[in-house]
Amino acid sequence: MSTEAAGQGDDAVHEDAKPRRVRADAQRNTDALLEAALAVFAVSGVDAPVREIAEKAGVGIGTVYRHFPQRSDLVVAVFRHEVDACADAAPALASAYGPGEALARWMRRYAAFIGTKRGLATALHSGNPVFETLPAYFQQRLEPALRGLLEAAAAAGQARSDVSAEDLLGAVASLCMHAYRQGPEHARRMVDLLVDGLRHGASPSGTAPG
Structure with missing residues (x-):
């Protein structure tokens, strides 16, 4: 290869690296804005x-509007980001802990999400059509995540098997929306009591309790 060709190759590598670096910086800005x-x-x-x-x-206002032109865009992005983080925690917990402990830890994680969601509640229930798809997104991402953990715990005899993931999501949400008025620690304690109830009714065979 000639020296000229080699030089052109180096230029191509540098030009290739620049877009990747820009994309990485943009992603960091987006993540920082969402948090x-x-x-x-x-x-x-x-x-x-x-x-x-x-x-x-740690960014300028122009950066906010470049990523999220409307306030509703930011609200939607924050909600989806938090739902995704909560759903993605399920397989990570399942690989790190036993079935019963993974379920308990995920429910605490979900309770923490419900606590942060309270800040979004006004917008989500405002009637703005921009937010209409978010409840379905919530169910589509979180229900399968919890169902997998719940079924694994029930099969291991560490949770009762007559409770659906949908019902449990609703129960924890209702519990936390009231309990958070007394602080996050109180909400966590209430969720721990619910988890204890799931364990108490468990059947070693994974069959529904009589």
Whole structure:
């Protein structure tokens, strides 16, 4: 290969690296914005000043609007990001812990998500059509995640088998929405009691209790 050709090859590598670096920087900015928005929404609601979110994320206001032109875009992105993180925790916990412990840890993780979701509640129930698909997204991602953990725990005799994932999602959500008024520790304690109830009714064979 000639020196000129080699030089052209090096230029191509450098040009190739630049877009990847830009994409990585953009992803870091997006992640930082989502984390900052979640924290701000939880305290100040979804109508909090954009400047507050930008400052917390360490970016300029222009960066916020470049990624999320409308406030509703940011709210939707935060909700989906948190749902995805909660759903993705299920297989990670299943590979790291036994069935009963994985289920208990995921339910605590889900309870924490419900606590952060309270900051988004006003927007989600505002009637804005932008948010209409979010409840279905919630069910589509979280119900299978919990179902897998619940079935594994029931098969191992570490959870009762006559409870559906859909019912359990609703039960934890209802419990936490009230319990969080007394603080996150109280909500976690209530969820732990619910988990104890699931264990108490478990059958070693995984069959439904009589």
